[in-house]
Amino acid sequence: TLIEWFPDKKGLASGLTIMGFGSGALLFAPAANIFLEKFSSLPTYLGTAIETVTEKGRLYTEMGGQMVEVVYANAADLAKLSTSGLQEGFYVVGSGNTGAAMTLASIG
Numbered sequence: 488t489l490i491e492w493f494p495d496k497k498g499l500a501s502g503l504t505i506m507g508f509g510s511g512a513l514l515f516a517p518a519a520n521i522f523l524e525k526f527s528s529l530p531t532y533l534g535t536a537i538e539t540v541t542e543k544g545r546l547y548t549e550m551g552g553q554m555v556e557v558v559y560a561n562a563a564d565l566a567k568l569s570t571s572g573l574q575e576g577f578y579v580v581g582s583g584n585t586g587a588a589m590t591l592a593s594i595g
Contacts, residue, residue: 526586531579
């Protein structure tokens, strides 16, 4: 459509189109980082020494009268993640959130 608006200046039209893509990325990346920080949450940390039960290859512990699935993250596992603020120990499965879905929904 842009080329139809500038039939005698096709180079200008394609340059404006490419500029639009570049400026969109320039604005989107910082906005996405702000929203990711706002919407993300760390998983629930339970400590390094808790009583666990293994059932069908999964670890469970009792919390509030219910059995919840937990996972043990060691230093090597945590070193692979880009998230800071995590320590070695047990975490409740499914309790954290990267914030990616809410970020994309907010930016549109």
